[in-house]
Amino acid sequence: MNTNYIDELNESQCAAVTYNDGPSLVIAGAGSGKTRVLTYKIAYLLEQENGYNPWNILALTFTNKAAREMKERIARQVGMERARYLWMGTFHSIFSRILRAEATFIGFTSQFTIYDTADSKSLLTAIIDQVLREKVHEELLRKYGNRPDLEEKEKEKVIELKKIYKPGVVQARISNAKNHLVTPTGYAANKEAYEGDMAAKMPAIRDIYARYWDRCRQAGAMDFDDLLVYTYILFRDFPEVLARYRDQFRYVLVDEYQDTNYAQHSIVLQLTKENQRVCVVGDDAQSIYSFRGADIDNILYFTKIYPNTKVFKLEQNYRSTQTIVCAANSLIEKNERQIRKAVFSEKEKGEPIGVFQAYSDVEEGDIVANKIAELRREYRYGYADFAILYRTNAQSRIFEEALRKRSIPYKIYGGLSFYQRKEIKDVIAYFRLVVNPNDEEAFKRIINYPARGIGDTTVGKIISAATDHGVSLWAALCEPLSYGLDINKGTHAKLQGFRELIESFIVDQADKNAYEIGTNIIRQSGIINDVCQDTSPENLSRKENIEELVNGMNDFCALRQEEGNPNVSLTDFLSEIALLTDQDSDKADDGERITLMTVHSAKGLEFKNVFVVGLEENLFPSGMVGDSPRALEEERRLFYVAITRAEEHCYLSFAKTRFRYGRMEFGSPSRFLRDIDVHYLQLPHEAGVSRAVDEGAGRFRREIEGGFTRSASPSRAPFGSTSSEQRERPKAQIIAPSVPRNLKKVSTVSPSNGVQATSSTSASIAGVQAGQMIEHERFGLGEVIKVEGTGDNAKATIHFKNAGDKQLLLRFARFKVVE
DNA sequence: GACGACGACCTTTTT
């Protein structure tokens, strides 16, 4: 435990940490130790005399990763036994926790489903179709009366309209409304919204929104935006509930405040308006998520909302060379809307930022790959010291090819996440339906998967019967007769078969943990058979993914049990994964690789060497900015984020021609290249772009610090990680015994609790004492601090070298004593 | 209900 951490802070960091008499706004320039300030501030709050209890502190972040890392760092300061009771997490996860506890107030159950973006889009597609049909039908009826011969015309009209009502666009508008806390009623009454819809030729959006809202409620489901909207409504309509949380959260901290939207801002205000104990940290220059509803005004005008705000500016950059910092400053200066600050670095001056011109996108790939090889030779960098950042994911392919050609290892971020894969979504849909049978999207997904002869026609009938009677699809399925379902005997039997299957799982669920019920479902639903039908590569990979999921569930249950939570239900598992993203299961640190990612996903990261590529007009800045100055400024901030990821070397490149949408296109260098003071650039020796190279920038010799790599934080996904360490552990067998090929030998599953009994759960655990060193399967080496309780309740506090302090129930803990 | 052909589409994406 480190008690003198205050000494490690610079003056402004220290001031920000120790001030807590009122609202504070910490403007944290890139690389200025923002996370350090937040963690130390929380530690400081906990350790003050008459200080705060951990559960009095609410700390909100945007990513699970940020929350986890911060919690670990705080645990290092104040110990895990206190840190674990902090309310620290993403907006969405904290609010879903609150909503599950208070679900009845807003007419939900605590089992509510969380629809991901795909679910919500799929539901919207269905609703758009429905609403348009009805509208067109009504209109023709009104105009011409009942004429069956107009059916064709009706169909055509619907198809035409569907081209305008694109699900993605409709979804964005509804999401935007929710982010501004506008409910369907409010939307219908909102003149501005209606005019916007008319301008977009989509007057029916208000109806679509209303129906979407109702259908979600009917299904007992919330989308990501609803988690915010309903939290706001809960606090607004039930002052006694708000009072409870307001009294509990005596101090509220928000990370990345520049990325908050109106709803998030409003909820923070609900909680803090009265006592004003709030601290927000952020950098307006790094606000790059306005397309997701983030409103930079929240940070720009924070001091207007909280008039007594004390503002702290962290301006010393500890990450980058002076040249990189100055170049970035000269760029961001071109923005109007910002909080002025003077970021500076006291590191070496460093080398100028190299600018490369390529004739084609392919050549750009070659130039970058060659430069990487050159830098590696010259400075002995590891592969992990490099990142290639681009504006769009589509640009990654060229660089992949260039790197592959030279056998340079790389990893790509982005693309389909684990939980977005079809086979995983199918399995999860079963889980979801078992937990919440009203879940419409889960229902539609699996009613005929694996194929059981229930086709689209039947599903269509169920849907219209359900909507006509205002019940869920499940309710309609259970009582087809009462809801006037017109189906034949055979279909009826198939439907009831499905109902019985799901009901058997529901019954099963009562006395089984998530892992057991999960494997049961996968076996008995027929998913296994479907996946094992043949050994095609796709099926093999699907099988592996499902195994991965099951292993994740096993880990999840085991971990929760170790922490003293014996009954891990399917609901627990689902609510955990609903808000997980791929970034959370960091398969990242599996060695020496170059990183390829979009600038957006690079936010918050740092690399010794950064290549920002594709700096062309209509690409970076994106062609979508049009003539909107606001959008252009956001693109500029995005470029600012890109440059400030670099610690030692930064390179910018553009190509004169590029393949896009299958066509060769000509491009011109990005206007952003001209926004950077030429003093900090090393321009290519080409006519037109060439300028005198600044010799004064000098050259710095980097001290080569031996063959090290930056030690990545030991953070890890709560479970389901794909790291190699865990791959080596025995896997649970879920595949039908008839097809055991290719499967590694697996351990037996103990019938009592469903958790693997492994060799490391040895008898020696009975004699664990303080002071011993142990090796845990998951957390690695650690020292036993103390042991309390006896028998089944025996609990050890262990200080892990890489994972911080943990309290584990010996009964379940999987470790062995080492000498 | 499965499969192949054809056409429309295309930014970024913390949850």
Added chain:
DNA sequence: GGTCGTCGTC
């Protein structure tokens, strides 16, 4: 250029 959704055929 690559993906996804729709439509027509067996």
